[in-house]
Amino acid sequence: MANNPLACYRSKSKINYEALRMALYTEDLVQYKENIWRTLETDPVFAHSSKTPALEEQRKITFERVIQLLKHDFLSNEALMENPMRYPAYVSAIGMYDWSLLAKKSLMYEFCSSAIRGSGTKDQAQILEQFQKEQVIGCFCLTEVSHGSNTKAMRTTAKFDVPSQRFILNTPDFQAAKVWSGNLSKTATHAIVFAQLIPANGQSCGLHSFIVPIRDPKTLLPKPRVTIGDMGEKVGLNGLDNGFMIFDHYAIEKSCLLNKLGDVNPQGEYVSPFKDPNRRFGASLGALSSGRTGIMTMANANLHLAIVIAMRYSASRQQFGSNHQGEELSVLEYQAQHCRLMPILASAFVHHVLGMSFFQDFIDFNVLKLSKSEDPAILAAMGMEIHGISSAGKPLTSWTAQQALQECREACGGHGYLKCARLGDLRNDNDANCTYEGDNNVLLQQTSNWLSTLDPTSPSPLGSTSFLERKNELELGSFNFSQESPLNIEDILVVYQMLLTRLIKAFKEVNAKIFSTNGGDKFDARNRSQTFLGKTLSVAFIEHFALKRYHRWLKESQNDLDKLTTDALNNLGLLYGLVHVEQKTSSLLKCGILVRSKDVDRIHEDIIAICLALKNDAIVLTDVLAPSDFILNSSLANFNGDIYTDLEQAFTSDGQCFQRPEYWKNQVDFLRSKL
Known part of the structure; x- marks a missing residue:
């Protein structure tokens, strides 16, 4: 394009792209994923097709690609020994290319080998060796x-x-x-x-x-x-x-x-x-917690792909304009567009930090179990906490990706409906994340049931419920959003903690009331307290934990990032918190945390202001999340922003583009019959 909008947005941003990418992924994982992507792009087995093959052909191609992946050996024991965090990096790197490929390869070998190692003994040593040698x-x-x-x-x-x-x-x-x-x-x-x-x-x-x-x-x-x-x-x-x-x-x-x-x-x-x-x-069933942790990584990768496609397209696509010379504006400039996309961008960053840090927790937990040196009571508490977090983390991340993919598809207008945009295929593939390894709504009940068993003395090795130590203080008073001083992430965390302590108290009270008046049926009591209490509690809990982890990462990364980059990241975290707090207005009012209508006005004003402030940095921020053009595989979102050339190529690459249909004689006969 003559005046490339993506280049213009990149020139406006003061974000340190390289430093942020290293802070978000680490240099080792950046190089590891880029090596995978370069290899796939140069291997003809992984060449993209513009058409959807028939079912059996899809399966055949996927199997052939699994065999090729095994030859490339990206997930060797040596690679994982060097850095276990390469596993989630591998999941997102291969999954961003094709989720069927990742699922097939993982189920063929990694998942079964892990189950045998976790639940088996020397009696299964031979079959485990056969899996490791790829003989079965x-x-x-x-x-x-x-x-x-x-x-x-x-x-x-x-x-x-x-x-x-x-x-x-x-x-x-x-x-x-x-x-x-x-x-x-x-x-x-x-x-x-x-x-x-x-x-x-x-x-x-x-x-x-x-x-x-x-x-x-x-x-x-x-x-x-x-x-x-x-x-x-x-x-x-x-x-x-x-x-x-x-x-x-x-x-x-x-x-x-x-x-x-x-x-x-x-x-x-x-x-x-x-x-x-x-x-x-x-x-x-411990393997299912591992699976849920993996699904969080998968959903977050889909979230990244969705926002990269929609944000790049919104910057490249120009429509309307207010000046007299007829110059059109990028649709990203319009409030209705950037205010629908910036919260998705914020979720992409916050949920990435949540997924990676929680995967590290999972590794640490398994190392502690093997060492046998940790206090058994702490290990038990950590195991329950991991179960509670993963049971809410999978719903949060998979639903966020599901909603984002639909919103991003609509944000790309009619072109977003094209197969070559890729959003439709991503939406269909991601949808399974909401169901397997536990239906999301059922999993959230696991989290609320666990939270209802805790008190201020309950240990929280991962810090997800450490706020309960201040339970008595948090159960009192309201929060003044209408104050003149700027809000920060810590303010939002306090609001969440006030809400969580009150929701836990209400959940326990309602359960006890139903239990005492209904013949002491614990199952019935929990069943009848989910829709406006249990589910709200679990979702608020995991959003708070996600924001808390992001806030911790941001503080740890400040020495590696300049102030302008840190300010943008802080805005992303604050936007994430404000958007989700705004969604819980009814609960905040009911719990007495919000008491003034102008508090809601302040939340709305800050959301709009932050979205506007992030607009000029949005393309560089999505560049940080983006894979290579080959892996992204969307005609709407190549790095150069030349969407119309790419669309023309997508339209005309099909050999039948300018041909009559095979059934043209049938149509002619039909028309003749009407003469």
């Missing part, structure tokens, strides 16, 4: 047709047969069929299967995990007494084959049981290091 291919089978979130009610059984020293896997009916398992329908040779373990006495000992051979690796045909089917095309992620599986009294070796948490002796008696079945069950 895995999938993960937890969900059943009639049960997903209610894992305890799943009905696939594994009965131990003493004479043969084998487990007999059985599916009582189709409702108990394992379903939605990625890689299952066409690819996997082995499956991590969760089933009700039944020892010799016939009494179920609850859900346990097994590593089960399901196909002959030489023919890829299912094993006898194993039926495997394909679920067909999905809304998104169609490079991944999802299937269902039914067992008909299928005998497997005793060593298939991942027996670290529970086992059966040769006499058929159940043995476990856990006296409490609930604790054993929670430990057996």
Whole structure:
């Protein structure tokens, strides 16, 4: 373009792009991701197609790309030993290219290997080695047709047969069929299967995990007494084959049981290091917390892609204007546009810091568990805190990405609806993040239930609930938003803490009231206190924790950043807090934290002012988040901002662009019939 708007915006910004990128990612992770992206771009196996292939072709291409990824070996043990934070960087680097590819590769090897290491013993050393040598291919089978979130009610059984020293896997009916398992329908040779373990006495000992051979690796045909089917095309992620599986009294070796948490002796008696079945069950599903942490990274990557596309397009797209010479303005200049996009940009930064710092917490927790030197009570509290945070973090990040992708699609107008814009495909692929590894609404109940058990003396190793130490102080008074002095992030954190202490108190009181008047049914009490209390509490909790982590990171990074860059980052954090506080106006009024209408006016005024202040820095800020043009793969958002040339190329690259349709004779015959 003659007067490139993206270049103009970049020239206006005083943000130190390179310093900010290093502060946000670290030099090691920047170089690691860029190496992955350069490799994919120069490897013809990863060349983009302008058309959506047929379902089987998508799956074939995805499998071929998995094989190529294995050759490139980006995720070697040596790379992870050097820096474990390369794992979330790898997830976002590959996922930004194609989420089906990342999901298929992860389920084939990393997820199964992790499950075997976490729940298995030396009895599974051979199969673990086969996974590590890529001699077998895995999938993960937890969900059943009639049960997903209610894992305890799943009905696939594994009965131990003493004479043969084998487990007999059985599916009582189709409702108990394992379903939605990625890689299952066409690819996997082995499956991590969760089933009700039944020892010799016939009494179920609850859900346990097994590593089960399901196909002959030489023919890829299912094993006898194993039926495997394909679920067909999905809304998104169609490079991944999802299937269902039914067992008909299928005998497997005793060593298939991942027996670290529970086992059966040769006499058929159940043995476990856990006296409490609930604790054993929670430990057996520990991999799901890891999965939720990974989904936070995936959703944040989609959030980055969405805002990069929409912001670059909004700066490049020019419409209307108020001067007499007919000069058009970038649509980013209009309040209605920048005020819809800047909060998304703020979320992209805040949630990135949340995701990366929480992944580090997860690594630290597992290191402490292995060291066996930490106080068991602190470890237990840390484990519960990680569960509470991940159960709210996945909903927050996946819903934010979902809403942002829709908003960004609309912000790009009609062109945003094109496949070559990529927003539609991203929206479809991200949608699954809201459901798998736990439905978001159900997960939020896990967090509110945990919060309701805490008091001011409860330990908070990660600091997510340390505000409860000031519970008595925070439960009193209101917050004066209409004060003359400028608001800061710490002010917003105080508002959140005042709200959280009061919501926890109200949640406990309502639960107790329902419990006492309804026959002492704890399940019913929690069920009837979710919509305006439990869910609000969980969402407010995770937003507060996200902003707190961002504020901590900002303070830690100040020595590496100049004042103008720090000011912009501070504005992003303040905007994030204000937007989410504004969304909770009714709760703040009900809890007595807001008492004046002019407080709401002040919030609105500050949101508008901050969005305007960020406008000239927005393109450089999104540049910091952006992958290469090849990975971004959007005709609306290449780095050069030449959207019309790129759109022309997208339109005309199809060989059928200027051709008559194949059915043109049918149309001519129809028209002739009307003469």
